[in-house]
Amino acid sequence: xxxxxDPAHTLLFLLLAxxxxxxxxxxxxxxxxAFSSVSYAIFPPPGYSIRWFVKLFQQEALFRAALNSLxxxxxxxxxSLVAGTxxxxxxxxYRFFGREVLRALFLAPLIVPRIAFGVAMMIYALLLRRFGGxxxxxxxxxxxxxxxAISILSATLVAADRSLEExxxxxxxxxxxxxxxxxxxxxxxxxxxxxxxAFIISWDQVETSLFLVKTDNKTLPVEMFxxxxxxxxxxxxxxxxxxxxxAVTVAVVAVLTVKPRDLQRLLAAGGR
Amino acid sequence: MASSTVLPAVAPRRTWRATARRLGHLPxxxxxxxxxxxxxxxxxxxxxxxxxxxxxxxxxxxFTWAAWRRFLTDPYYxxxxxxxxxxGAIVTGLSVLIGYPTAYAISKIRRPSWALAAYLILFAxxxxxxxxxxxxxxxxxxxTGAVNYVLRTLGLIQTPIPLIFNMTxxxxxxxxxxxxxxVFPILSVVGQxxxxxxxxxxxxxxxxxxxxxxxxxxxxxxxxxxxxxxxFTLTISAFVTPFLMGGGRVQILSGLIxxxxxxxxxxxAAVVALVLLLLAMAILAGSNQLVRRSYSRAEVARV
Numbered sequence: 001x002x003x004x005x006d007p008a009h010t011l012l013f014l015l016l017a018x019x020x021x022x023x024x025x026x027x028x029x030x031x032x033x034a035f036s037s038v039s040y041a042i043f044p045p046p047g048y049s050i051r052w053f054v055k056l057f058q059q060e061a062l063f064r065a066a067l068n069s070l071x072x073x074x075x076x077x078x079x080s081l082v083a084g085t086x087x088x089x090x091x092x093x094y095r096f097f098g099r100e101v102l103r104a105l106f107l108a109p110l111i112v113p114r115i116a117f118g119v120a121m122m123i124y125a126l127l128l129r130r131f132g133g134x135x136x137x138x139x140x141x142x143x144x145x146x147x148x149a150i151s152i153l154s155a156t157l158v159a160a161d162r163s164l165e166e167x168x169x170x171x172x173x174x175x176x177x178x179x180x181x182x183x184x185x186x187x188x189x190x191x192x193x194x195x196x197x198a199f200i201i202s203w204d205q206v207e208t209s210l211f212l213v214k215t216d217n218k219t220l221p222v223e224m225f226x227x228x229x230x231x232x233x234x235x236x237x238x239x240x241x242x243x244x245x246x247a248v249t250v251a252v253v254a255v256l257t258v259k260p261r262d263l264q265r266l267l268a269a270g271g272r
Numbered sequence: 273m274a275s276s277t278v279l280p281a282v283a284p285r286r287t288w289r290a291t292a293r294r295l296g297h298l299p300x301x302x303x304x305x306x307x308x309x310x311x312x313x314x315x316x317x318x319x320x321x322x323x324x325x326x327x328x329x330x331x332x333x334x335f336t337w338a339a340w341r342r343f344l345t346d347p348y349y350x351x352x353x354x355x356x357x358x359x360g361a362i363v364t365g366l367s368v369l370i371g372y373p374t375a376y377a378i379s380k381i382r383r384p385s386w387a388l389a390a391y392l393i394l395f396a397x398x399x400x401x402x403x404x405x406x407x408x409x410x411x412x413x414x415x416t417g418a419v420n421y422v423l424r425t426l427g428l429i430q431t432p433i434p435l436i437f438n439m440t441x442x443x444x445x446x447x448x449x450x451x452x453x454x455v456f457p458i459l460s461v462v463g464q465x466x467x468x469x470x471x472x473x474x475x476x477x478x479x480x481x482x483x484x485x486x487x488x489x490x491x492x493x494x495x496x497x498x499x500x501x502x503x504f505t506l507t508i509s510a511f512v513t514p515f516l517m518g519g520g521r522v523q524i525l526s527g528l529i530x531x532x533x534x535x536x537x538x539x540x541a542a543v544v545a546l547v548l549l550l551l552a553m554a555i556l557a558g559s560n561q562l563v564r565r566s567y568s569r570a571e572v573a574r575v
Contacts, residue, residue, distance in 0.1 A: 109312050225512060
């Protein structure tokens with residue numbers, strides 16, 4: 001049976017095409033409006049210009065916010081990967097009392113609505129007199145990124161070949177060398193995917209950051225959120241054009257470098 | 273190490289390794305345990321305490337149920353809970369209706385490069401900030417936006433229809449943002465379907481609808497249920513999209529939290545945050561039950 005000749009299949013693929021258009025539409029329109037000549041949203045734009053890109057480069061607050069976001073995302077990703085790998089090693093390679101309870105405790109932050117956690121974290125930061133600092137932002141983001149790292153890395157470690165590690169140890173390799181030479185190369189994909197997830201989650205975190213930032217020192221998505229509330233001129237569209245370009249590049253590189261089957265399995269682990 | 277000492281050397285290394293195997297997990301777990309207790313678990317405790325003992329408010333703090341009583345006795349807040357749950361149900365329902373055939377169609381794509389392209393288009397939006405995607409919908413759906421323009425040009429409407437700053441706008445944008453989270457779990461179960469099951473059903477005389485209803489659907493239900501679980505909980509706790517698309521005219525729990533935080537009403541914000549958390553937990557507990565049942569039904573269908 002050829003799927004192309006089947007009317008039900010034709011209908012199915014037509015629907016798929018519509019869904020894909022639906023997924024791309026808002027992003028496409030942001031790109032169009034970045035080059036609009038007027039400040040208000042009107043379709044079709046009466047003309048095209050690059051003035052919003054010029055105005056974008058005069059927005060110091062957005063640049064400071066982008067730098068803050070970058071620092072926070074890199075720190076949260078780094079700590080999640082290190083702490084996450086260690087925790088995943090313990091959860092997968094050792095049998096100990098309370099292992100399942102511990103796993104549940106690690107994953108618990110995923111259940112908590114991020115805005116609720118944001119409230120809690122803000123009160124806690126006030127209490128510790130660390131309100132407005134990047135350190136409390138990094139810690140807050142870590143609570144969201146670490147569970148992802150632990151669950152993805154655990155899934156990778158389960159799949160890794162343990163007998164290779166034992167062979168290395170039997171041949172006299174100390175545990176650290178074994179980890180470095182045998183375990184680490186096997187979980188490279190898991191590390192890349194969970195690092196990628198952690199970075200994206202932190203970079204795009206609004207709800208958790210919203211109450212933790214001071215008015216003059218925000219993160220990028222929070223700054224964009226407030227900018228949109230003040231005015232809806234295409235400066236945000238111009239900025240988004242940059243961000244979308246980076247995102248598309250990253251997506252293409254990721255698809256080309258990671259094996260699709262690995263990606264699918266790990267995305268499934270991350271989506272939980 | 274000289275060869276004559278090999279034999280005695282084995283014993284101490286074994287015991288060292290035995291100890292490492294018994295207690296080696298403790299140092300590995302330490303960083304995550306310390307972080308999660310010192311930040312997450314203390315945070316949650318602080319939130320609970322704040323809801324009954326508003327210690328950062330002006331004046332000496334004292335134990336009070338006032339904030340809880342205010343939430344639980346005012347019908348307005350119950351209305352907000354209702355709107356939140358309604359939004360969750362509508363977005364989840366639409367995501368299933370759109371996501372299921374989408375996942376099914378993707379699994380039917382023969383050419384790998386096309387399948388890859390479909391994957392990319394479906395999942396790449398996750399990489400674009402939620403704020404940007406919501407902004408895109410504001411542009412598309414506004415009175416002078418492209419959707420109203422097309423509808424007017426086609427002569428379907430005379431005056432622009434309001435698609436933003438109401439529930440419609442929130443729903444459209446939320447479905448867009450959460451659709452990948454529905455498609456993915458369905459895709460992973462649809463991928464496991466083997467054609468011989470369907471062929472067997474058809475050989476036994478089942479028509480297309482019966483095959484779908486009796487074979488395909490029960491086998492893919494676990495994916496639908498876990499996708500719904502993710503979409504529902506993410507919808508009721510979302511803030512940015514409902515806030516911007518609602519334009520202050522649709523109030524849900526996350527917006528209530530934001531309003532009280534802006535007013536530095538920490539005690540009440542803590543109560544609303546806890547209500548939202550309890551709702552999310554109740555839904556997860558309930559749907560976990562469903563997941564288990566759908567899996568056992570899938571097993572029956574497989575047998």
